[in-house]
Amino acid sequence: MAYPTITSCSINVTSFFANTDEIILRLIQERFPQELERLKRAYSIPNPNATPPSTASPSQILFGSQFGEVNRTLVGLIALRWIYNDQYDTFRGTQPDPVALTRESFNWMRQVFKAGLNSEDDLTALITSIVVNDLGKDPQLAADYCSGTGEDISAQNHDLILLKAVEAGLVPSFDRLPENDKADIRRGMKLGAEFNFGQLAQAENVPVCLTALLEIRGHSRAFELRFMELLLDIAGASGHEDWTCAKRFLQSTLDTYRNVYDAAQAVISGSMGLRDAYDLVLVRRSQMLHEKGFRHLDIANAEDRALMRLLCMGGVANLSAAQLYDSVWVDLEVETKASLISDLNIDGSVDQPAILPTYAPALLRKGVDANGPGSTDEKRKRLRSLLRYLCRVLKLTGANIDGSVVVIERSLLTIVQDIVGSEDFWANPEILEAKEVPEGVVAQTSRNI
Structure with a gap:
C-alpha cells in the first residue's frame, strides 16, 4: 500500500484527522524516524499481569515488535484523533463503568483541544511535543549530550535531559519548527523540567516547584500546548498494555488534572500563592474521598x-x-x-x-x-x-549541598x-x-x- 508523504513543515489537519490510524502511524514514522528509534530504547515499567489486546500494537505495525514507550507515545497521539473526532466510546474503551470517564468530562477535554488547535502550525507543534516528550528516558540521549558537551546529565530527570538535548540540537524534529513554535515548546519543556503537572496531581512535588509557573505568565499558548500534551500523555499511559483505548484516563484522573489546571492558572494569574494553589489540589481530592x-x-x-x-x-x-x-x-x-x-x-x-x-x-x-x-x-x-x-x-x-x-x-x-x-x-x-x-x-x- 502506498502511503502519502509529508512534504511541508506543517502537518495537514484534514489529513491527520481523516485518514486511518495505520496511515497516520506511517506518516509519523516517516517524519520522526530518529525520535522513534530513541523511544525503542526508553525505559518503561511493565505490568506482568496485563493481558494485551489481540490486535497489533502501534509498534508492531511499524517495527514488528513490542516497544513499551513507542506504544505509549503513539497511543497518546492516536488519542488526539479520538478526542478531536468525538470518538468517546473508543476513548473510553474497556474502562469499568463505575470509574469510567463521563461523556461530560470528555466534552470538556474536547473543547480544550478545539480551542488550542487553531492552525496546522498548532497541530504540528503539539504532535512534535507528544513524540519528543519521553525521549529523555532513552539513556543514549544523555550519553550523546555528554559526548558533545562533556557534561554528564544522566542523573537528571528525563524532562531536564530532554530540554538540554533540544538546546544542544540533538532532537531534529524540533529544529524543523518555525521559531515561534520552538519558543513556545521550549517554554513548555522548561516548565516541564521544573514543574511536572503529574507530580502536582499526585502531590509528589512540593509548593516551591510551582515557581516555574510564574515564568509562563504572558505565554498562554505555551501553557495550553503543555497541558494538551499532558492530557495525551495520560491517555497513552497504558498504551504498552492496551492500545485500543485510553485505559487509564478514568473520571478520577480527569478530575485530578482539572484541579491541577485550576491551580496552575491561579498561580499564573496571581490569584493564589504557591502554597494555597498546591493545597487546592489536596483540598479537592480530600472532598472527593469525603463524598x-x-x-x-x-x-x-x-x-x-x-x-x-x-x-x-x-x-x-x-x-x-x-x-x-x-x-x-x-x-x-x-x-x-x-x-x-x-x-x-x-x-x-x-x-x-x-x-x-x-x-x-x-x-x-x-x-x-x-x-x-x-x-x-x-x-x-x-x-x-x-x-x-x-x-x-x-x-x-548529612547532605552536602550549597546554600542555594x-x-x-x-x-x-x-x-x-x-x-x-x-x-x-x-x-x-x-x-x-x-x-x-x-x-x-x-x-x-x-x-x-
Whole structure:
C-alpha cells in the first residue's frame, strides 16, 4: 500500500484527522524516524499481569515488535484523533463503568483541544511535543549530550535531559519548527523540567516547584500546548498494555488534572500563592474521598495534610483504599509518623530544602495494589514497609549541598523495578527496610526562583 508523504513543515489537519490510524502511524514514522528509534530504547515499567489486546500494537505495525514507550507515545497521539473526532466510546474503551470517564468530562477535554488547535502550525507543534516528550528516558540521549558537551546529565530527570538535548540540537524534529513554535515548546519543556503537572496531581512535588509557573505568565499558548500534551500523555499511559483505548484516563484522573489546571492558572494569574494553589489540589481530592464516605481531612492540619499527600501519591480514589491507608497511618510507630508529618509539610526553601521522591506514586501503587489480590493484612504489611522506607527517603540528613538548594530529587525507579514488584517483597515486605536510600540530585535552587 502506498502511503502519502509529508512534504511541508506543517502537518495537514484534514489529513491527520481523516485518514486511518495505520496511515497516520506511517506518516509519523516517516517524519520522526530518529525520535522513534530513541523511544525503542526508553525505559518503561511493565505490568506482568496485563493481558494485551489481540490486535497489533502501534509498534508492531511499524517495527514488528513490542516497544513499551513507542506504544505509549503513539497511543497518546492516536488519542488526539479520538478526542478531536468525538470518538468517546473508543476513548473510553474497556474502562469499568463505575470509574469510567463521563461523556461530560470528555466534552470538556474536547473543547480544550478545539480551542488550542487553531492552525496546522498548532497541530504540528503539539504532535512534535507528544513524540519528543519521553525521549529523555532513552539513556543514549544523555550519553550523546555528554559526548558533545562533556557534561554528564544522566542523573537528571528525563524532562531536564530532554530540554538540554533540544538546546544542544540533538532532537531534529524540533529544529524543523518555525521559531515561534520552538519558543513556545521550549517554554513548555522548561516548565516541564521544573514543574511536572503529574507530580502536582499526585502531590509528589512540593509548593516551591510551582515557581516555574510564574515564568509562563504572558505565554498562554505555551501553557495550553503543555497541558494538551499532558492530557495525551495520560491517555497513552497504558498504551504498552492496551492500545485500543485510553485505559487509564478514568473520571478520577480527569478530575485530578482539572484541579491541577485550576491551580496552575491561579498561580499564573496571581490569584493564589504557591502554597494555597498546591493545597487546592489536596483540598479537592480530600472532598472527593469525603463524598465517598472517608473521614474529613483538614488540610490546614499538618497530620491530615501529610496523610492526604500519601493518599494522592497512592492514587487512592475509593473508600476501601483510603481506609487501608488510614488504618496503617494510625498504627505507624510514633517516630516514623512524626518524621513523615514533618517532611511531607516542607514547602522547599534555602533554609529548609525539600525532598522530591520521584516514582513514589509507582512505589506505592505497585507495592500495595490496594484494589488488587491479597488479604487486607498482607496489604497493610506491605504499605507499612513502604511508608517506613519513604520516611527515610524524605529525610535530608548529612547532605552536602550549597546554600542555594531548595529541592533535592531522589529517584525510586530502581527500587520500583527491582524490589517492590518482586515475589520476595510480596512474601517479605520488610526486605525493603534494609535497602539504601537513593542518592539525591539538585532539582531546584533559589536561582531558579
